[in-house]
Amino acid sequence: MTKYSILIVDDEENVRKLLQKIFLKENYITHIASNAEEALHIIDTFQVDVVITDIKMPGMSGIELLNKIREIDISIQVIMITAFATLETAIDALKMGAKDYITKPFNLEDILLSVKKLINSIDSTDILDSHSKNSVNNINNSLSSDSISMRKVIDIIAHVADTKSTVMIYGETGTGKELAAHSLHFLSSRKDKPFIKVNCAAIPDSLLDSELFGYDKGAFTGAVVKKPGRFELANGGSIFLDEIGDISANVQVKLLRVLQEREIEHLGGTKTIKIDVRIIAATNRNLEDLVKKQIFREDLYYRLNVVPINLPPLRERKEDILKLANSFLSKASIISGREKKQITEAALKYLINYNWPGNIRELENIIERCVVVTSKEIITQEDLPSYITNYNPTKPIEKQCESLDSVIDNAEKEVLIKALKQCNGNRTKASELLGISRRSLHRKIIKYSIED
Incomplete structure (x- = not known):
């Protein structure tokens, strides 16, 4: 069985030792560093799959370390941890390539789950992520088509990109649903705002609620600080909800409220938070059939299906x-x-x-x-x-x-x-x-x- 390597970077010794103990127990190869310079030396010397780093450290910050890591090896997955949580730093970290953002004091189960999700993604390829690195040029090249059916799709994207209308993208796996979502965002006036992607099928039902809508301190066991959800991180920009056909009935109800009222509430919270987010969803399933089988809410289906886009298979x-x-x-x-x-x-x-x-x-x-x-x-x-x-x-x-x-x-x-x-x-x-x-x-x- 392949053993994966975790690097923990934190200037607090007790945090380093605690996480090292936990990951060694989980059978990971574990390295520790007290600052970014030590971390870079370890990365240069050893194989490292995942880096868990504090943001605020003496000398080079965690954000600067993230940038260095991206220059050295883009395949290394990075999780940011900080006691100084703000929405701005969360957005900055995600924009720069961090895969997750966890606040101190943290729940060990949250960190373990985050690492396991990243480990599962190592060595997997995603054509659409590669397209997004040079978004506008790649969008223009990839959406260029001699196919009549695809040219109709391109026309629809061009016409609705700079509107607030919710878009529902249908298509088989590998047809470019995420690329179409990128197109809708980057061809709109929201292009300089966040584009947040959520694979609904990859997140357990028990966690998707808090991932999307965030939670307040004390919302559940281990929720020791407030954490913003993906909708808050996407505020002013767009959110892409992939595999929307797989969400639970509970999340469907909350998503319907977002579409109707343009507001959310944290899990365990009472404060209403107004948001301005363009919602783009996608699925390879037949939502109409799911509605008939009473698996998917009919009212939510009509709210999502304002502008349907069907991507033809190759x-x-x-x-x-x-x-x-x-x-x-x-x-x-x-x-x-x-x-x-x-x-x-x-x-x-x-x-x-x-x-x-x-x-x-x-x-x-x-x-x-x-x-x-x-x-x-x-x-x-x-x-x-x-x-x-x-x-x-x-x-x-x-x-x-x-x-x-x-x-x-x-x-x-x-x-x-x-x-x-x-x-x-x-x-x-x-x-x-x-x-x-x-x-x-x-x-x-x-x-x-x-x-x-």
């Missing part, structure tokens, strides 16, 4: 595959520091023939793997995964592969084996070739039982 917009593939070739080449590769017409035909159950996300992953693994300047059909070149459109996709996860795993394993063979088993060179860290390569070798 198999229904195959005329965009060449443009998307070229865009991903450029992007992958820049990331890997290589000259842009070309793709042969024969290889492109295989891409167009394939059914793409993973949609745009799957296409980008395939292109990136081809770029980092292929030593030639031209990508041919031999460089594509066998499940794409062997795909037979006359057979149902489910009979050609066990699942989307197995398809992606098989392709990844194939690429790893090819890279290791090309580098004569040298893992350092193979990780550089693949554009991933050596620790990521090591975990994947264990995951797929690859003998190199």
Whole structure:
């Protein structure tokens, strides 16, 4: 089993020792540092997966440390802790790339849960987050389309972006729902205000309420300080509620009030807080069916469904595959520091023939793997995964592969084996070739039982 590494940075010795004891008990590799300079030395010397850092420290602050970490290794996840909690510092930390924000005195269970969520995200890829790093340019490039159905979507986004209307985005996994949400925000007058993302399916029902709406001191056991919710952090900007079809009945009631009254109350609080937030929601489920089954509130459905946007799957917009593939070739080449590769017409035909159950996300992953693994300047059909070149459109996709996860795993394993063979088993060179860290390569070798 892979052991993950936690770095605790705090100028208070008792805090460092307490957290170190807790994480050692949870079987994490644990490092401690009393200041940011020590922390940077540890990061330079050891593998670190998650950093938990105080904000206010002598010398370099936690915010400055966060910036340094982002420059060194963007894959390191950072949680900010402080006794000097303000809404402004929370927003600043989240804007700069912190994954969570916890106030002192803290609840140990909250910290453990936050770390576990981040650990689960390590080594996972998210095409949409990569798009957001250069938001406007990437939005323009990625939403450019020769497909009639997609051009209709682009027109709707352009028309409603700078309004207050609530938008409901529908689409299969990997079709670009989060990118569409980014577009709505960054093409509006709110673009300089916060854009807060919440994956409703990834947060347990028992915690989603407090995550969205915040809580007051004493609201529940362990709530020793007031904490703002995601709606407060998004005030003046936009909030993206992904997987909205998975929220509980209790959260549905509270969300309905937000949409109707534009106000919230902290969990355990009595004070009404007025908010100005543009709500964008998304789901890959059929909300109408959920309404009929009385799983999803009908009144909430109509409040969310003011402007519905339906993103077509890639198999229904195959005329965009060449443009998307070229865009991903450029992007992958820049990331890997290589000259842009070309793709042969024969290889492109295989891409167009394939059914793409993973949609745009799957296409980008395939292109990136081809770029980092292929030593030639031209990508041919031999460089594509066998499940794409062997795909037979006359057979149902489910009979050609066990699942989307197995398809992606098989392709990844194939690429790893090819890279290791090309580098004569040298893992350092193979990780550089693949554009991933050596620790990521090591975990994947264990995951797929690859003998190199």
